Amino acid sequence: MGVTCGAIGLRAMAMGRVRGLSSAAAAMGGSAPKQFKATLFPGDGIGPEISEAVVKILHAAKCPIEWETHIIDVRSKKPGEMLVSREALDSVLRNGWGLKGPMETPIGKGHRSLNLTLRKELALYANVRPCLSFPGVKTLYENVDVVTVRENTEGEYSGLEHVVSPGIVKSLKVITRDASMRINEFAFKYARNNGRKKVTVVHKATVMKKSDGLFLKCSREVAKNYPDIEFEELLIDNASSFLVSNPSRMDVMVMPNLYGDIISDLCAGLIGGLGLTPSCNIGENCVLAEAVHGTAPDISGKNLANPTALLFSAIMMLREMGLREQASSIESSVFRVLSEGKIRTGDLGGKSSTTEYTQAIIDNLN
Incomplete structure (x- = not known):
């Protein structure tokens, strides 16, 4: 398909138009x-x-x-x-x-x-x-228009957990290059096909240098192929702060699984x-x-x-x-x-x- x-x-x-053909069409x-x-x-x-x-x-x-x-x-x-x-x-x-x-x-x-x-x-x-934002639905914010693109198959939601010893549990966060490249490519294509101006990668590579670092590296690599789309890097804590203080600053956000789960619900609260x-x-x-x-x-x-x-x-x-x-x-x-x-x-x-x-x-x- x-x-x-x-x-x-x-x-x-909302604009009454869709850019590009759907896959089925x-x-x-x-x-x-x-x-x-x-x-x-x-x-x-x-x-x-x-x-x-x-x-x-x-x-x-x-x-x-x-x-x-x-x-x-x-x-x-x-x-x-x-x-x-x-x-x-x-x-x-x-x-x-x-x-x-x-x-x-x-x-x-x-x-x-x-x-x-x-x-x-x-x-x-x-x-x-x-x-x-929906017309007629009053919220604290007006004209919210953001999109979250979440990697859906790995990260902390890989389901790889086990008990090391009583009282100690280990959960594995899995980030792969293939999945990271695929979701970033999707996000940038989405932005281009829907007339969006910017893609923000949301990460915590300052702490999880290997896992989120790989995701961020893939974002940078894909971004080079889309010079018409502004590219931005934000730590997840900063992204959260911007969303609740000035959501109009954000456009399309791409992120690993767990962050996407949380940020997408935060965005839902805005509307x-x-x-x-x-x-x-x-x-x-x-x-x-x-x-x-x-x-x-x-x-x-x-x-x-x-x-x-x-x-x-x-x-x-x-x-x-x-x-x-x-x-x-x-x-x-x-x-x-x-x-x-x-x-x-x-x-x-x-x-x-x-x-x-x-x-x-x-x-x-x-």
Whole structure:
């Protein structure tokens, strides 16, 4: 499939244009196929509710997608067992596209992270999270427009931990040249294809001289091939400070796994929280869009959940499919609904149900 990053950009969404062809469109000679098949993981807690809302909105927007649904039942799994079936994994690889609601990894010794399992098994090496201010959603910051590009397969999340002796645990941080070059190349291509001006590498090479030092070295090497993109190096502590004091200083940020996990959530807080933040995982052979917020068991089944994060993750997938018209229509509808302020869910200060919010978006489609 040869997935690229050309069509994944929330800034491009807001501007009503996307630079470059999506991978799917490029493979078809510039025109998107008439019908797509995508895998749906509804998730846990509020997952099935918001997944149903998103599927309903995409159907109303005439998105030519046939869904193949797989339920991942983690509660029935014993420690050490795979949390995701081979059948479910093969579904994403076969279809090339996936949408995942929030999922909960069972607590207890022996259970590998569900998200880590998906990223490893599907070779999803890049996580992209655009954070863009939403009209009508009041926060401490205005006109936030930043993107985090996170290496998704190694670092501290390699899952290599062991007990050295009672009371002493060793966790291995793995940084490789191949993965570092790949994610940096992705970030710079993303910046160029989406009209971004600057890429900042976020690191701690002053302390982790070998591991982060290698990542930084790869960033510098890739940057030389993109003279049109400004390149900046920032320690993670300085980057965090700049984000909360003046987020407009930042543009595209590329970083190892752990830093990306933390910084991307910090950026979500700038625009109103994880309930508004889209996320997309990119691999060589598939794309998995996902909601990165929790399962919210306290409101599960009460028709109160906000589907915006999962919906905008789906919009990222639509644009990568080449379905730009449908993506723009849905996005514009959400902006209109939130700008009017009459219909919004409880997390956004309103009293509307998931059903009412979903219907309002459908009613406002172009």
